[in-house]
Amino acid sequence: MTVVKSRREQYSEATRAALVEAATARFATAGYAATGLEDVAGDIRATRGAVYHHFSSKKALFEAVLDELEVQATERITAAYRGAPDPWSGAVAALEAFLDQCCDPVYSRVVWREGPIAMGWGGWHTTEQKYAHGTIEAILRDLQAKGLLAPLPLATLTEVTFCAIGAAGHGLAEADLADRPGLRAEYSAVLGRMIGGLRPD
Amino acid sequence: MTVVKSRREQYSEATRAALVEAATARFATAGYAATGLEDVAGDIRATRGAVYHHFSSKKALFEAVLDELEVQATERITAAYRGAPDPWSGAVAALEAFLDQCCDPVYSRVVWREGPIAMGWGGWHTTEQKYAHGTIEAILRDLQAKGLLAPLPLATLTEVTFCAIGAAGHGLAEADLADRPGLRAEYSAVLGRMIGGLRPD
DNA sequence: CTACTGACATACGCGGTGTATGTGACCGAC
């Protein structure tokens, strides 16, 4: 199925990938606002022209970065969920996988800190529906269908859960690397208890 | 204690207040990024010079707007808490007061949507420590001291609760005005249940 | 070999922030 690519296409793809990689690093360290496209292009010894050839805008470049990170993260988290014997322990496993993911400074910073700033809260939230938000909804729907969760409105339930879990994302994004393991355990305890409150009576 | 103000001081104060008011309206409708200082100044038939005389930067103007909104909101919410007979019903009352507050389109939009965008998540969060975040922490500390709350680490507990409650702020900020009462009830149910999960065993 | 397409580089316009400087109204001292 893999189509043979011409040399030009290979070069082009490599350039695009390099831009995404460089942008990821910049956004994760300096942040979205403080990163100029000139910086990103300079990192791979190209110019802003190259950026605008591959991406329609600075925001589009950010979206590419975010997508890349979220696809990988979502894949891991859903794998954790599916690998568990029953839905409840699956939900716990997914939560743990998410918290692990948030200990990655690049993921936590780009997705949870810079995301809403770069794309606006609405745009970011829309994108998240495909990833974290969507994953949570699927899990909660599953639990509810099996009667393991109180019959609360799914959309609102998802929203609150998403933001509560996001607290961990933000919190771990801000913390020093050395403090993260300890913090992670705390978030796990608090979130576990809160989500436990959602079991049917 | 009220010092007599000279006419100039009165004028100046009125101008400043008018700027904050105009900025509040603009930020609440067009958003932070799409609002130019020229627009704000124009609304009160002044120029950007007036803005920069009273505020050191656009961000500083936003902070003034946010402070104004948060001071009023916090006052109402803490009043609701103190007016209740016992800490648990106080916490519930505070939550309800907060949800009411979030149904105000200006509050929800400026504080919860534009805040992190305008000031960066870190700066916004720092400011919030004085208001919503701080209020939550005080309430939780109170509950914990009285043994009404599981002995989880306070800072993390506050952080997660803050973000979970913030979900309502965001959700209501995005929703159509007509849908807000219904949504408000849903958030109340979900949050009530989650926070209920925090009671000691 | 030629004509064309696609991947970039270069150059420019434009909107918006922040800053430096100007101006006129008010205020206190004599």
Place this chain on the structure above:
DNA sequence: GTCGGTCACATACACCGCGTATGTCAGTAG
């Protein structure tokens, strides 16, 4: 009351970063 100083704003300008229009050259198809 007038005069020097100060304060509240207006005006003008510099700068920075995004986006866009245009140019250039290597690679590719026929």
